[in-house]
Amino acid sequence: MQTKIKAILAFLLIVISVVSCDSYLDLRPEDGIVREEFWKTKEDIQAAVMGTYSSLLKRPPGAQVPTDGTDYNISEYLFMFGELRADMIFPGGNITQEQRDITTSNILPSNDLTSWSAFYRTINYCNTVIDLAPAVLDSDPTLTRTQLNNYLSEVLAIRAYMYFTLARTFKDVPLKLNATLSDLDNFQLAKTPQSEVFAQVIKDLTLAEEYAVEDYGNNASNKGRITVYTINAMQADVYLWMDNYEAALAAATKVENSGKFALIEGNNSWFNRVFAVGNSSEGIFEFQYNPQNLNPFYDMFFANGRPEFVAAPTVLEDVFGVDFADANNRDVRGERCALIAGSNEIYKYTGLNNNDRKALQECDTHWFVYRYSDVLLLKAEALIQLGRGAEALPIIEDLRLKRKAIAATTQIVNPDNKSEMTDYLLAERAREFAFEGKRWYDVLRNARRNNYERLDLLRAMALISAPADQQQSILAKLQDPNSHYLPINIYELYTNKALVQNPFYK
Helix, strand or coil: CCCCCCCHHHHHHHHHCCCCCCHHHCCCCCCCCCHHHCCCCHHHHHHHHHHHHHHHHCCCCCCCCCCCCCCCCHHHHHHHHHHCCCCCEEECCCCCHHHHHHHCCCCCCCCHHHCCHHHHHHHHHHHHHHHHHHHHHHHCCCCCHHHHHHHHHHHHHHHHHHHHHHHHHHCCECCCCCCCCCCCCCCCCCCECHHHHHHHHHHHHHHHHHHCCCCCCCHHHHHHCCCHHHHHHHHHHHHHHCCCHHHHHHHHHHHHHCCCCCCCCCCCCHHHHHHHHCCCCCEEEEECCECCECCCHHHHHCHHHCCCEEECCCHHHHHHCCCCCCCCCCCCCCECCCECCCCCCECCCCECCCCCECCHHHCCCCEEEEEHHHHHHHHHHHHHHCCCHHHHHHHHHHHHHHCCCCHHHCCCCCCCCHHHHHHHHHHHHHHHCCCCCCHHHHHHHHHCHHHHCCHHHHHHHHHHHCCHHHHHHHHHHHCCHHHHCCCCCHHHHHHCCCCCCCHHHC
């Protein structure tokens, strides 16, 4: 957040210039344009909004690189924040020490993976559009209020998702809702309590829903830009974190009732359609990587046999199950989707189909923020918490049927028993969203309810993933709820004296 500002619009113009074959990411002002010449036309607004999307895909040129030389973009942070402290990944041959430290809960404020600068950079892009775009109504008579509101909906929702991620990861974070346009702006901002951040996220999403687009007229934009259905999916997610189950159910039901999305039967082409190609009927919001702007996961998960991470050795058998009597009876989400048996290579972002991996220059698999199955399982979670487990169970069972889940992973549950239903739901979410940056958040969300009534969920996860000689230490740390969130990076504390460290890391 404290990175020296060279002028936010200059950054935006750099970001916008990132090459992309998707037309909605390939809109940029002419070279040499300066701030005084910008924000005059609706095309300027459009270019700035598309630059905001580009910032989700790739770190912009000139942005600060962490001191250890790593150069992570937002999708990599989303993966690491959601998976490193969970139980489904294992260190690979190319893991960094700072990555390893997080997997073993040996987390220090000096760890560069605790940096939140990439998220606040995108937040500032959003704030800039929100602050400056409305004035274009006075200078461009062809810009309508509806068009302006559509653009504002997109950046409001992106800002909301950035803050939602920060609050789930760090708990209390600075909440800045106006643009930083100069080095002279105030950087001394105190943290805002997590509950207030969530409330602001819902406020932004409520306005974004009012302004939102339902259909951009082409599939890539409908999956890669914010629509009303992206907003509804996010609302369902946030409301579950706020324990507002009726609101979560209502938001998820809006997506379901739209008729815009459908689960695809789990056949031999399912993996290719949903993941390798992307933008299927199951996609709601996907970061649109392409051959001109490749995803960062080839090196992370393959790297010629020296990946940073692999699937944990227990995942294939314990999560997806193995039918030792019939090798052809298998969950379509497991072998040659989530991972490769034997090597435990994470395959979801590098595979082309069930047999062939993409080449490095073809590694364009999207990052999946929300898929339709996510909304269905969020709905099931809300129903469970409302004491309507009998309505939630068919949702889980239908997904299992579509994905060809094997009998070994079936659980006999009492629909009226919230704990049993929650365990079944989390097991299904582990199968459905393996390595999609959701596991830690799913378990934490369910563990923290009712004053950590289900702390056992976090403890059980630690027993699976922690090295044997560190299990007791990690279990002891988990007793303190503050340990469930990352520390504020030491650089932020140095540059922003208004910040106070998470008490667990003092």
